Amino acid sequence: MTQRLHIVGGGMAGSEAAWQAANMGVPVVLHEMRPKVETFAHRTGNLAEMVCSNSFRSDDDEQNAVGLLHWEMRQANGLIMRSAQTHRLPAGGALAVDRDAFSQTVTEALTAHPNIDISGEEITELPEDGQWIIATGPLTSDALGKAIAAETGAEALAFFDAxxxxxxxxxxxxxxxxxxxxxxxxxxxxxxxxxxxxxxxxxxxxxxxxxxxxxxxxxxxxxxxxxxxxxxxxxxxxxxxxxxxxxxxxxxxxxxxxxxxxxxxxxxxxxxxxxxxxxxxxxxxxxxxxxxxxxxxxxxxxxxxxxxxxxxxxxxxxRNTFLNSPTLLDAQMRLRSKPHIRFAGQITGVEGYVESSAMGLAAGRMAAAQILGRPLADIPQDTAHGALIHHITGGAEAKTFQPMNVNFGLFRPVDGLKGGRRGRVARYKAYTDRAKAEWQGWLAAQEVPA
The missing domain is CATH 2.40.30.260 (Elongation Factor Tu (Ef-tu); domain 3)
Incomplete structure (x- = not known):
């Protein structure tokens, strides 16, 4: 029997991770303590509940880094992007959604998936064995937060979200x-x-x-x-x-x-x-x-x-808690001291619904591939997913590490292009063209015979 993947947290990252892993044929247990254990910000027990804005920001996949991240997630059959498109609201060039209908759709999709079991159990300690993804987001429970802090040797960093x-x-x-x-x-x-x-x-x-x-x-x-x-x-x-x-x-x-x-x-x-x-x-x-x-x-x-x-x-x-990921996580988003545990979402030091979902997508695929005995190659750094992962797992300066949205400043330059404002349109288009080719290649390499 295939080993189970346990995912802690049913927000954007945990929901996307569960969807990706389950679609690869791995049995998943998604642990979400709500509504049994409430938080300050959440109103329901639904998965992927939006607690701040209802916007996934720009949907422009040629001139905006977050729009490129949308595109990459859609190419990977992302549940968060699919559900967002289903419940899209008029918002100019942005992707805004009906938040309640969106989270209900995500909840129904995950509940109906034959490879996913949903548990209301609160996880209070870091597990000693198995394969796990911690995707508890900005509102990690006090007990689990203390366990993470004890393992990492220092208190988790924190800032305040409004x-x-x-x-x-x-x-x-x-x-x-x-x-x-x-x-x-x-x-x-x-x-x-x-x-x-x-x-x-x-x-x-x-x-x-x-x-x-x-x-x-x-x-x-x-x-x-x-x-x-x-x-x-x-x-x-x-x-x-x-x-x-x-x-x-x-x-x-x-x-x-x-x-x-x-x-x-x-x-x-x-x-x-x-x-x-x-x-x-x-x-x-x-x-x-x-x-x-x-x-x-x-x-x-x-x-x-x-x-x-x-x-x-x-x-x-x-309060919003996150790890000093450059010192704690490897390129596969595993905790260096306990490599059977991956982290995903805002707790890794990315900021925003889209970025959190993307880290869930990556972690879910990586964990599932490891369980199936075919570990994935690292996500190419020149993709939007790869640029974020590289930033949080070593590209950022650990001493000054703070949460980061995806942006073209995280991308490696394209040779031969002009700098400054005049060259920006061509430069951003070159970034997105390169990223799309790299992302499609990475996805295609995963299509192996059953």
């Missing part, structure tokens, strides 16, 4: 707000109207910043220090870095024209993105926050169009 609020669409004043994607991006009228935009003049913006800076905020426990990932900064932290920071970040007014006042350029714009297929919920883009609940409602209702907003969910903040 969650953006969600607003009921019918509580938004469309006499002040309007529908438009930035630069009218999108192939259909629906995609070009995928965002609700709330404009601010200079006085409104300045008053908003004042209120934001003065608002009551979450206070960390004694001994905790706040080390945020730059891609998910609370808006208060951004505002503390300078009064204009938000205008050059999530509140930038470029590429938008207010039909209510077409001749007046907004000083700043708050965007809301559709959060479900019905269009009844919208999340405030980039507005992760550590403000206390009462303060959030007061401050966010200062935004024109949101004066009477009703919130389906307010923002929040939680």
């Amino acid at each position: 969650i953006a609020p969600i607003v009921y669409a019918d509580s938004i004043d469309m006499g002040k707000a309007w529908l438009q994607s930035r630069y009218d991006k999108g192939e259909t009228e629906e995609e070009r109207r995928a965002y609700i935009n709330c404009p601010m003049d200079k006085a409104q913006y300045e008053a908003f910043i004042d209120a934001l800076l003065a608002a009551d905020k979450t206070v960390f426990h004694e001994g905790e220090t706040a080390s945020y990932f730059d891609g998910c900064l609370p808006i208060e932290v951004m505002a503390e870095r300078g009064r204009e920071t938000l205008r050059h970040g999530p509140m930038k007014p470029v590429g938008l024209t207010n039909p209510h006042q077409p001749d007046i350029k907004a000083h700043a714009v708050v965007q809301l993105r559709r959060d479900n297929a019905l269009g009844t919920l919208y999340n405030i883009v980039g507005f992760q926050t550590k403000m206390k609940y009462g303060a959030q409602a007061d401050v966010f209702k200062m935004i024109p169009g949101l004066e009477n907003a009703r919130f389906a969910r307010l923002g929040g903040i939680h």
Whole structure:
């Protein structure tokens, strides 16, 4: 009988790892402690639940590294990408999904798979034998986190992740707000109207910043220090870095024209993105926050169009744990001190739904191949998957290691191409062409007779 693969954590990475391994013919036990053991951020017991944004970011597979990662996962029959496409929402050039329908589809697919058993058991210790993947994500339980820290010889690194609020669409004043994607991006009228935009003049913006800076905020426990990932900064932290920071970040007014006042350029714009297929919920883009609940409602209702907003969910903040992977993991994502254990997902030091899913895809295939007695060649470094794996398993500087999104800065240069902004389009296209060829070759090499 084929050895079982145990996967701990039913988030993006664990779900994708289970799917990939099971499709290779390996029996899988997926251990997910929810809903028996709850977390701060999750609302359901579904697998692959989205707890922050509902976006997988850009779907452009020629000029964007995360779009290339989408493409690679689709080529590998990725469950996360397939389910995301099924429940896609209009979001301009981004891949946004109806979060509840998406996670339900992933749950149903994994539950129905004949090679997958799902266990509600909480894993509190690192196993001593068998083949395992730890994909517990940013909310690893205290007990398992302590076990990992004890094994690695040092406490796991940690930073804090903040969650953006969600607003009921019918509580938004469309006499002040309007529908438009930035630069009218999108192939259909629906995609070009995928965002609700709330404009601010200079006085409104300045008053908003004042209120934001003065608002009551979450206070960390004694001994905790706040080390945020730059891609998910609370808006208060951004505002503390300078009064204009938000205008050059999530509140930038470029590429938008207010039909209510077409001749007046907004000083700043708050965007809301559709959060479900019905269009009844919208999340405030980039507005992760550590403000206390009462303060959030007061401050966010200062935004024109949101004066009477009703919130389906307010923002929040939680601890996010990750490994110093360059010192702990090998190129096959195995724990050097216990090579029967692989890690995958955000706990490895990648950031984002897509990156987490991709690391699950890689770990699932690697573990299954080892169990089947045909270990895989390392994923080519010039693919998006390979660039991420190389970064977290040795390419990054261990002393300053922090979570990283996929980006073309992780890719090896292509000889003979110009640098700078003028050569960027050709350079990025060369990166993606090279990556696609390498990825297809790596996948094809796995097609061996049964």
